[in-house]
Amino acid sequence: MKRIFLLYIFLFINCTLFAQSKEDTWTAFWDKDTTHTGYKDKNGMIKIEPKFMGMTIANKFDDIIVVTEEENQSWKSYYLTKSGKIVGRDSLYIFDNGPDCENEGFIRFRDHKTDKMGMFNRDGKIVVPAEYSNLTKAINGMIIALKGAEKAMAPGTDGHFSWAGGDDNLIDINNKILIENFVSNDELNFYSVEKSKEPSKDPTRDSFLGVDGQYYSFINYDKEFTLWLKNSLLSDLSKDNLLKHSYEEIFYWKEPIGWINEPKTTFINKNYKLIKDKLLELNNPTCDYFVTTNGLNQFIYEADKYDQYFNNCNESKDWKYPIKSIIITHRDKKDSTQDHFDFLRTENGYQLISVSIRKGKLK
Structure with a gap:
């Protein structure tokens, strides 16, 4: 029997730190006029007085969030860590008219000078440099990174576009390539990743050859559900x-x-x-x-x-x-x-x- 190794890319480290921050999640609250948002800790102690508005959409604060505040009759937006560090001024990544939300202690940003995307960690440090056309959220320490693509504007729409060209790679949160030319879809369960010397024989899994010569396989939600529907229900x-x-x-x-x-x-x-x-x-x-x-x-x-x-x-x-x-x-x-x-x-x-x-x- 071939031995299959479970792959946890930084999972133990990330989950430990993530769990620790979860123990002291801060919760958003309004001021009396419900115009500004602040944050309280689990004991109700005010950690940040209500001063945020606009792009401040995080109901809870674990690691790093996007905030907006008014200054001299103008708005300024930035990323704020729990320690109070400010990074990414005017570098918000906006999708569907809203800013990004951290996932597993990581959050995306966009360099508007180059129109490229990167990623901050919970300490506000750049772990993925702004050199990509598009990035997915960090999920189980992995990111799908599109590089070298061009925006193809949809005719007759207000700013909507799709990506043309470029290469998709699966990278880790240290910007290391795991799988080149990653042909992905939204049905992959990144928490189910396994690594082995040969492609998985599990009919619910999709396998990909990594740059290290090993195969990475993921449960495909669609295949999994189809099999479950037939056999279990x-x-x-x-x-x-x-x-x-x-x-x-x-x-x-x-x-x-x-x-x-x-x-x-x-x-x-x-x-x-x-x-x-x-x-x-x-x-x-x-x-x-x-x-x-x-x-x-x-x-x-x-x-x-x-x-x-x-x-x-x-x-x-x-x-x-x-x-x-x-x-x-x-x-x-x-x-x-x-x-x-x-x-x-x-x-x-x-x-x-x-x-x-x-x-x-x-x-």
Whole structure:
């Protein structure tokens, strides 16, 4: 049997430091006028008086954040570490009209003089120099880095663009190349990385040859979910098995109320036959369905129990906890409707968390 080595690129160091900072997470709070934000520690002691606004979107402060404050009737934006160090003045990385949020103690910045991206660590030190066209978040100590690309502006849009050309490499947080010409997709689970002398034979994994001659393999969420759906759910649609693979509460759409939720036992008991019949359609070769990948909607899943699935800026951590949505389309001569089943990837596997049925009626 070939020995497979688990690869933890700086994982032990990063996780230890990250866990230590998590013990004293600072929380954002408003001033009396709800116009400025400050931060308190876990004991309610004010660490930073309310003075930030604008691009200050971090609800929690662990390592390094983006802040904006007003000075002489103008705004200044920068990166702020927990020790009070200021770096990256006017070097914010903006995406979808919002600044970056740190992940695992690292945060991206853009040098607007060169229009290149780099990355700061939790101490405000540059660990990845600003020499890349684009960088992903640091995930388990790894970053997908695009270099030498050009912006291709989409015609008729307001500043939207895609990247043309360039080379994607997988690098670590010390800017060392792990895999050249990295052909990636959003379905890779970077926390599942394994390193071996030969490509993985696991059908749920994608393997890549590294610069060191070893193969790096990652679980592909799409392949994993497809196999799980077939072997763990559709093979046994009993009520007990459905409950086993359901989250503790199920959200569902009900007219005219909108999204509501119930404990899974209550919901499944009331709607078991309808849900079973809908899911059984997936076994029919003529069933018109597809699967998409999303993240939890922060405006629906607001309870504290869902905090682990969002980062400090209340963005879904879909790179670790994706939602797999099964969408079944029903067509007739007059209209077409779609039923939605959302499964959240949790530490306990995929679990049904929300349902929306248009052809049929939930109780």
